[in-house]
Amino acid sequence: MPDPGPSPLPPSAIEPNPALARVLRGPSGLGTAALSLARREELPLPPVAPDPEPLEPEPPEQPPAAGGTPIPGLYYHPVPEPDPVRVEEVGRRIKRWAVDEAEVYPPEWEDQFDGFFVGRYMVACHPDAPTVEHVMAAARLMVAENAVDDYYCEDHGGSPVGLGSRLLLAHTALDPLHTTKEYAPDWALSLQSDAPRRAYASAMEYFVQLATPTQADRFRHDMARLHLGYLAEAAWTETEYVPQVWEYLAMRQFNNFRPCPTITDTVGGYELPADVHAQPAMQRVIALAGNASTIVNDLYSYTKELASPGKHLNLPVVLAEREDLSEREAYLKAVEVHNELMHEFEAEAAQLAASCPDPRVLRFLKGVAVWVDGNHYWHMTNTYRYSLPDFW
Amino acid sequence: MPDPGPSPLPPSAIEPNPALARVLRGPSGLGTAALSLARREELPLPPVAPDPEPLEPEPPEQPPAAGGTPIPGLYYHPVPEPDPVRVEEVGRRIKRWAVDEAEVYPPEWEDQFDGFFVGRYMVACHPDAPTVEHVMAAARLMVAENAVDDYYCEDHGGSPVGLGSRLLLAHTALDPLHTTKEYAPDWALSLQSDAPRRAYASAMEYFVQLATPTQADRFRHDMARLHLGYLAEAAWTETEYVPQVWEYLAMRQFNNFRPCPTITDTVGGYELPADVHAQPAMQRVIALAGNASTIVNDLYSYTKELASPGKHLNLPVVLAEREDLSEREAYLKAVEVHNELMHEFEAEAAQLAASCPDPRVLRFLKGVAVWVDGNHYWHMTNTYRYSLPDFW
Numbered sequence: 001m002p003d004p005g006p007s008p009l010p011p012s013a014i015e016p017n018p019a020l021a022r023v024l025r026g027p028s029g030l031g032t033a034a035l036s037l038a039r040r041e042e043l044p045l046p047p048v049a050p051d052p053e054p055l056e057p058e059p060p061e062q063p064p065a066a067g068g069t070p071i072p073g074l075y076y077h078p079v080p081e082p083d084p085v086r087v088e089e090v091g092r093r094i095k096r097w098a099v100d101e102a103e104v105y106p107p108e109w110e111d112q113f114d115g116f117f118v119g120r121y122m123v124a125c126h127p128d129a130p131t132v133e134h135v136m137a138a139a140r141l142m143v144a145e146n147a148v149d150d151y152y153c154e155d156h157g158g159s160p161v162g163l164g165s166r167l168l169l170a171h172t173a174l175d176p177l178h179t180t181k182e183y184a185p186d187w188a189l190s191l192q193s194d195a196p197r198r199a200y201a202s203a204m205e206y207f208v209q210l211a212t213p214t215q216a217d218r219f220r221h222d223m224a225r226l227h228l229g230y231l232a233e234a235a236w237t238e239t240e241y242v243p244q245v246w247e248y249l250a251m252r253q254f255n256n257f258r259p260c261p262t263i264t265d266t267v268g269g270y271e272l273p274a275d276v277h278a279q280p281a282m283q284r285v286i287a288l289a290g291n292a293s294t295i296v297n298d299l300y301s302y303t304k305e306l307a308s309p310g311k312h313l314n315l316p317v318v319l320a321e322r323e324d325l326s327e328r329e330a331y332l333k334a335v336e337v338h339n340e341l342m343h344e345f346e347a348e349a350a351q352l353a354a355s356c357p358d359p360r361v362l363r364f365l366k367g368v369a370v371w372v373d374g375n376h377y378w379h380m381t382n383t384y385r386y387s388l389p390d391f392w
Numbered sequence: 393m394p395d396p397g398p399s400p401l402p403p404s405a406i407e408p409n410p411a412l413a414r415v416l417r418g419p420s421g422l423g424t425a426a427l428s429l430a431r432r433e434e435l436p437l438p439p440v441a442p443d444p445e446p447l448e449p450e451p452p453e454q455p456p457a458a459g460g461t462p463i464p465g466l467y468y469h470p471v472p473e474p475d476p477v478r479v480e481e482v483g484r485r486i487k488r489w490a491v492d493e494a495e496v497y498p499p500e501w502e503d504q505f506d507g508f509f510v511g512r513y514m515v516a517c518h519p520d521a522p523t524v525e526h527v528m529a530a531a532r533l534m535v536a537e538n539a540v541d542d543y544y545c546e547d548h549g550g551s552p553v554g555l556g557s558r559l560l561l562a563h564t565a566l567d568p569l570h571t572t573k574e575y576a577p578d579w580a581l582s583l584q585s586d587a588p589r590r591a592y593a594s595a596m597e598y599f600v601q602l603a604t605p606t607q608a609d610r611f612r613h614d615m616a617r618l619h620l621g622y623l624a625e626a627a628w629t630e631t632e633y634v635p636q637v638w639e640y641l642a643m644r645q646f647n648n649f650r651p652c653p654t655i656t657d658t659v660g661g662y663e664l665p666a667d668v669h670a671q672p673a674m675q676r677v678i679a680l681a682g683n684a685s686t687i688v689n690d691l692y693s694y695t696k697e698l699a700s701p702g703k704h705l706n707l708p709v710v711l712a713e714r715e716d717l718s719e720r721e722a723y724l725k726a727v728e729v730h731n732e733l734m735h736e737f738e739a740e741a742a743q744l745a746a747s748c749p750d751p752r753v754l755r756f757l758k759g760v761a762v763w764v765d766g767n768h769y770w771h772m773t774n775t776y777r778y779s780l781p782d783f784w
Contacts, residue, residue, distance in 0.1 A: 235556035
């Protein structure tokens with residue numbers, strides 16, 4: 001694997017993906033925009049209605065455009081600055097939900113919550129959502145997923161011991177228990193008994209109002225995958241095992257952003273049919289997109305994780321240990337792994353779009369690509385959480 | 393909860409479910425047979441082809457009809473004796489697969505393997521399979537699921553510590569890794585590196601040849617649920633926690649037979665459409681059927697688990713500890729829990745059949761009910777593994 005060394009942004013990092021753009025151009029495609037650049041007015045399905053809910057009467061002052069430096073050599077696509085009015089409104093509503101309605105975080109953690117910039121994140125990832133409430137469905141799930149990770153796995157008292165029980169009981173907030181009349185009430189009460197379960201239960205209740213049953217089933221499956229991923233990572237933490245690189249990549253395909261991009265159609269107000277979603281080619285595209293997005297997290301959170309107590313597994317750390325590389329070499333190799341996953345995602349998406357030009361398929365593929373780009377944008381601009389290592 | 397006391401079989405235990413039979417009778421239904429009594433010639437979809445593969449030229453001598461005593465007071469339906477020729481042939485092929493082809497068990501464990509009676513189990517559960525190879529798809533998965541449980545979780549060196557890693561890596565034999573060219577070969581090799589992964593990989597390879605992509609996706613989801621269930625149980629084993637009854641029932645909805653009845657359409661050679669499968673009413677029916685079947689396992693394996701080292705959680709044990717009941721009282725209460733789940737399953741299935749009389753829905757519901765009955769039959773007749781406690 002060549003060492004890319006200190007390098008300026010490659011030209012490809014600021015250009016749309018030509019293969020995908022070529023496939024999607026033309027009368028039956030998504031228009032002339034690159035797949036990775038979301039433009040709401042070009043999306044053919046369904047007609048995007050104006051938000052029926054009134055926003056704040058006076059739009060708040062626009063925050064300055066977000067800053068942040070991309071990782072040198074990383075293959076990514078820039079996104080248009082997300083709609084600041086919508087960012088502000090989602091930020092306002094999600095804080096009200098998380099602090100007051102679902103009681104996920106106590107009021108004294110508001111600063112930390114603000115530092116997560118959920119509004120900017122979700123609006124950047126879902127520019128084609130027909131209403132603010134559609135974005136909110138994604139935002140609540142994102143906050144709930146983070147709450148489970150924070151409280152059960154990581155920052156706020158999590159532990160690998162007993163995690164299998166906590167995650168399964170929380171999973172029943174998404175995938176309900178069907179039991180006898182004597183025991184069902186105890187279970188129902190349990191869903192209100194801690195912040196992660198309150199968050200899952202409330203976020204899911206809103207989500208299923210927008211989702212079809214097959215979309216809800218897809219989400220449950222992706223969340224079961226996520227929980228399996230958490231549990232594999234926890235097993236390694238407990239046994240102090242540093243996995244082989246392929247083992248780490250396998251775990252990370254499960255402990256993965258996947259549940260976020262795969263709701264792009266629900267949040268967009270349409271449905272990718274279940275039989276198309278299940279096709280091996282689509283499953284591969286989704287997995288590659290999730291894997292690239294997740295390695296982005298490993299790369300941007302590298303210094304944050306180094307600074308936190310205990311050994312935190314991420315791709316550079318595993319590469320350094322398993323392949324006897326310096327920290328810098330390992331980090332740069334992890335960038336290459338990411339770039340290969342991104343290129344493979346885009347190539348496979350282009351091929352699928354060409355072979356299956358149904359407008360819902362094209363819009364879904366575009367939605368996943370936009371999510372990947374929005375996720376990178378959020379990581380890059382979230383200088384409250386992340387800073388880059390000094391490797392260039 | 394009244395103590396049912398020593399009682400003869402209630403009349404309902406040997407009669408078909410009248411509600412379901414009523415719903416399914418008539419010109420648009422499944423014929424005049426009760427849902428729980430499978431008769432291949434009455435199934436409308438698809439036409440059942442004769443097995444294209446030649447069986448043994450001379451049918452082997454028929455084994456004597458299986459014996460076994462049902463649990464007094466248990467609500468269940470008897471099944472017709474499974475086709476002995478097919479039982480023998482599945483038994484022959486599955487042993488060849490498990491010992492020689494996938495190398496799941498060493499030849500010296502053949503006795504133990506024979507004592508599992510896979511052929512009788514799977515033929516009883518899938519009487520409408522159009523060919524022996526369709527039954528084999530179910531049989532391989534059943535053996536593979538047991539191998540993972542045996543090797544990773546229980547009898548043959550399993551441990552709760554590190555289980556999250558082992559199960560996730562095995563899960564990639566069902567739900568493949570998509571990664572870079574450098575690391576993909578290591579992963580592919582890993583699928584041949586131990587018996588559980590060889591079993592999953594081979595069984596899945598056969599299964600996807602019969603299943604549609606949505607059926608394969610459904611199976612993966614149910615297996616992710618199963619693995620989450622194993623991990624919750626393992627967490628309790630490790631922390632020596634005896635769960636509350638509702639917590640146990642929640643875990644057992646995941647550590648559950650569910651992946652077996654939900655392939656009834658694949659094994660039957662037809663497909664329940666994904667959008668019907670995902671309906672909340674169908675999800676409830678499936679969960680209730682799986683839960684009743686799984687409590688049957690708790691009840692029949694009670695003395696086996698008591699005799700094995702360590703505390704093995706099952707519903708009677710949890711009820712005794714959490715509700716301060718005698719072993720006998722707890723066991724009899726567990727029978728009542730089972731019976732309520734069975735009645736609820738049948739009532740909900742009848743309601744769904746009435747509201748959605750599509751022939752595939754009716755056949756699927758019948759297939760699940762037949763699986764539940766076949767599962768009870770196998771437990772009752774497997775006197776090699778199971779014996780009843782002395783509570784009556």
